[in-house]
Amino acid sequence: MRGTHIDQLFSHFFRHEYGRLVSILTRSFGVSQLDLIEDAVQMALLEALETWALRGVPENPAAWLFRVAKNKTIDVIRREAMVRRRTPDAIMYQESGRSDVSLEVFGKGEDGLLRMMFACCDPSIPVASQVALTLKTLCGFSAKEIASALLVSIESVHKRIQRAKHYLKGHSDFNEIPTGRDLDGRMVSVRKVLYLLFNGGYASSHSDEHIRRDLCEEAIRLSRLSIESSLKIVGATWALHALMLLQAARLSARVGTHGGIILLEDQDRSLWDTDLIDEGIRCIERSSETGDVTTYHLEAAIALHHCTSPSVEETDWEGILNLYEMLLDLQSSPIYELNRAIVLAKIKGPNVGIKAIRQINDPYFLQKYHWANVALGQLFFDAGNINAARQAFESALAKTESGQEKELLRKKISSLPVGES
Amino acid sequence: MAEYLLMFRGGDEKRKKLSPNEIQEHMQKWFDWVDSMRDRKIYQGGDPLEGGGKTVKPDMTVTDGPFTESKELIGGYIVIEVGSEEEAVGEAKNCPVLSIDGTVEVRTIADIDRH
Numbered sequence A: 001m002r003g004t005h006i007d008q009l010f011s012h013f014f015r016h017e018y019g020r021l022v023s024i025l026t027r028s029f030g031v032s033q034l035d036l037i038e039d040a041v042q043m044a045l046l047e048a049l050e051t052w053a054l055r056g057v058p059e060n061p062a063a064w065l066f067r068v069a070k071n072k073t074i075d076v077i078r079r080e081a082m083v084r085r086r087t088p089d090a091i092m093y094q095e096s097g098r099s100d101v102s103l104e105v106f107g108k109g110e111d112g113l114l115r116m117m118f119a120c121c122d123p124s125i126p127v128a129s130q131v132a133l134t135l136k137t138l139c140g141f142s143a144k145e146i147a148s149a150l151l152v153s154i155e156s157v158h159k160r161i162q163r164a165k166h167y168l169k170g171h172s173d174f175n176e177i178p179t180g181r182d183l184d185g186r187m188v189s190v191r192k193v194l195y196l197l198f199n200g201g202y203a204s205s206h207s208d209e210h211i212r213r214d215l216c217e218e219a220i221r222l223s224r225l226s227i228e229s230s231l232k233i234v235g236a237t238w239a240l241h242a243l244m245l246l247q248a249a250r251l252s253a254r255v256g257t258h259g260g261i262i263l264l265e266d267q268d269r270s271l272w273d274t275d276l277i278d279e280g281i282r283c284i285e286r287s288s289e290t291g292d293v294t295t296y297h298l299e300a301a302i303a304l305h306h307c308t309s310p311s312v313e314e315t316d317w318e319g320i321l322n323l324y325e326m327l328l329d330l331q332s333s334p335i336y337e338l339n340r341a342i343v344l345a346k347i348k349g350p351n352v353g354i355k356a357i358r359q360i361n362d363p364y365f366l367q368k369y370h371w372a373n374v375a376l377g378q379l380f381f382d383a384g385n386i387n388a389a390r391q392a393f394e395s396a397l398a399k400t401e402s403g404q405e406k407e408l409l410r411k412k413i414s415s416l417p418v419g420e421s
Numbered sequence B: 001m002a003e004y005l006l007m008f009r010g011g012d013e014k015r016k017k018l019s020p021n022e023i024q025e026h027m028q029k030w031f032d033w034v035d036s037m038r039d040r041k042i043y044q045g046g047d048p049l050e051g052g053g054k055t056v057k058p059d060m061t062v063t064d065g066p067f068t069e070s071k072e073l074i075g076g077y078i079v080i081e082v083g084s085e086e087e088a089v090g091e092a093k094n095c096p097v098l099s100i101d102g103t104v105e106v107r108t109i110a111d112i113d114r115h
Helices: A013-029 A031-055 A061-081 A099-106 A109-122 A127-138 A143-150 A155-171 A178-201 A209-227 A236-246 A262-267 A274-287 A295-308 A319-331 A332-348 A352-358 A369-383 A388-400 A403-414 B010-016 B020-039 B085-092 B096-100
Strands: B003-011 B041-046 B054-056 B062-064 B074-082 B102-108
Touching: A013 A061, A013 A109, A013 A295, A013 B020, A031 A061, A031 A127, A031 A143, A031 A155, A031 B010, A031 B020, A031 B041, A031 B074, A061 A319, A099 A262, A109 A178, A109 A209, A127 A155, A127 A178, A127 A209, A143 A155, A143 A178, A143 B074, A178 A236, A178 B062, A209 A236, A209 B003, A236 A274, A236 A295, A236 B010, A262 A369, A262 A388, A295 A319, A352 A369, A352 A388, A369 A388, A388 A403, B003 B085, B003 B096, B020 B041, B020 B074, B020 B096, B074 B085, B085 B102, B096 B102
Parallel strands: none
Antiparallel strands: B003 B074, B003 B102, B041 B074, B054 B062
């Protein structure tokens, strides 16, 4: 039975199948049954594990999983209905002997995923809960994996998911995809969640590189759902997609390092993914069609500058500075101000950058955000102020939770010349 | 050379908690393990066993599930043909069920020509 094999199961198959099955089944049985459906899908995956390990992968693994998950869902609903002595009116369809017919009745997977995404990204749910629920039900991560990916506690993840589910159960049971103004409003939410998801993978350093990449890939995959759907897509959605593609293009060159402009100079640009960059450029072109200019547009334009510069020295820093000015016009943010300061330093020297960081309009920023200290440290070093550089790096070291970042900072500190002022 | 039966038991607690990702990784381990034995031509076959089942007692009563001694259900078995029990045990040590706190029982299949 060689050949009926795991090779047929491409990477993340089970994780993606989990999301697809939960989406399809909640569409038919309702979001109120979400817990029960997740259990049923989990049981189907476990049954696959026990059976396929020795029998090999079936000819149509997705259909096999769907059939098993659907049957388990029905079994549990019936059992619960009997316990409550009520007729199982949650069962929406007549049983059919052919699983392929049932798949059609339930609709294609992509449509179901899109609906589920809109349901998860309900702005009435706290955004952290939207993110956690999306990762759990759409992306198929366990609470433990989510906790590790977002660098939060498992208890926190459980709470966030519970909060989201609690809200969903009390509201629209069979989600229709919103239209018109409702769609636009929901997409604002969806974009926020995808941005946070992508950042979760991009910005933090993990000992588990896979989870990091997975988050970025998931954000892009989910973003593709809306872009490739028949829905009317606005510029902001194209711009966010472009931004993620352009950042993702550089992931391979960032291994073991943290994000941001700071370490751009150390990257081996030949490792950047040119296909992703090309796709990103096409998306930027699409993003200008509806005429809106959002922070996503501007951040994408900045990413494009970096991706299309042959080297750090040849980067159009003035152009990027201008984009940060435009960003700050749209939205005040100490992080934009920090990045702007770093760009200023490239143009006018480290002392100008240091001054700009000190002027950031958020008194607790340096305390809260350890990247500010890393940037300061780098600028102090460039300016020849070794003591101040050491202090800033040590400050950052004390604040970061990430093991990889700690190691990087330790290396930086130990490479500082000793005994200089 | 003789045939040996390898029966996998338990691992249920840990298996239930596997994430979809981990399930796929675990399945890969099974394929690798079985493929390795196939490649070396020692794999004779195997089957997964469904949970549940029945036990028939001498007094003809029938109870649900396995004999009550061990709570752990046999999840499946394989048969391999190797030179000795030590070799069979060596193969058993690579069984993925061990990584989820399951056990492998190794038994020699009696052959009339061996004695």
